[in-house]
Amino acid sequence: MxxxxxxxxxxxxxxxxxxxxxxxxxxxxxxxxxxxxxxxxxxxxxxxxxxxxxxxxxxxxxxxxxxxxxxxxxxxxxxxxxxxxxxxxxxxxxxxxxxxxxxxSELISYAFSDFEDLLRMAKVVLPMLPEGGKLFSYKNRYILQVEPSDWDEKDSRYQALIAVMSEYGEATSVTQAVLEEYGKTVIAENAVQVLCSHFQ
Known part of the structure; x- marks a missing residue:
């Protein structure tokens, strides 16, 4: 707590x-x-x-x-x-x-203190998450928020996505409203795809 x-x-x-x-x-x-x-x-x-x-x-x-x-x-x-x-x-x-x-909230929100960790995670989840995702910078960390709206929490893809994101980052409780007001939007849409295409 x-x-x-x-x-x-x-x-x-x-x-x-x-x-x-x-x-x-x-x-x-x-x-x-x-x-x-x-x-x-x-x-x-x-x-x-x-x-x-x-x-x-x-x-x-x-x-x-x-x-x-x-x-x-x-x-x-x-x-x-x-x-x-x-x-x-x-x-x-x-x-x-x-x-x-x-x-x-359907948003899955993970924080990454190291950009390299964020990139490694993006490459692993790209096949699961070819589109969607917003990337913010907030309090010296990168925060990725994704909304897999058509997945159920019991869906194996959902569980796999959470497992990979947990391996490289940590769950965060910062809401999108706080990020939009106090953070900086780094990638506004399709964040995982953009990261993978820009950083091979």
Whole structure:
């Protein structure tokens, strides 16, 4: 579980599927009101408080983005407090005063710190992915995002693609919106094909 502060009232939490499995939570459970999910949210908020000093009292807006093969990104935004009560029992209830929105992204997003690794990966996946893919530069790394829209997560090609990308790079939770705003677009479309044709 990785937690980072986006602003005074907003944090981002990246949960891997291992984080969920360890707690006996399936991806689909995040859509349901069950005690295990409440425990996970409590644990996330405690960790956010101890690591970042993020106080989760008051109303919270929680956005959950499911990313294929990587895990989930949870963005928590703190609303304004209506009362100034500091009663701990009230605060415990406030944690669950949250509005949850869920989105599932089909994007597969991998980061490569070495351009050579990115090229080697591109040459291996080209037969699987002859078109599509966007390449960004962000925080001194190359981030490749692909959207194999017609593949199912259980498809062997999908699994093979993830396996190769994991061998050369690492899954990242940076969203396309963040990359477009704060990163630099290196190759806007058909990134794998362009890389292979330019760098033999």
């Amino acid at each position: 990785k937690i980072e502060r986006l602003s005074t009232d907003k944090i981002r939490i990246f949960l891997t599927f291992d984080d969920l499995t360890e707690r006996g939570i399936q991806k689909e459970d995040m859509w349901r009101e069950i005690p295990k999910v409440h425990e996970l949210f409590s644990e996330m908020m405690e960790q956010a408080y101890s690591e970042l000093g993020f106080d989760a009292s008051g109303p919270l807006a929680v956005e959950v983005f499911a990313l294929p093969a990587q895990g989930m990104v949870v963005i928590v935004t703190r609303g304004k407090m209506n009362s100034t009560s500091s009663d701990s029992a009230d605060e415990e209830e406030d944690i669950y005063e949250m509005e949850v929105t869920l989105e599932e």
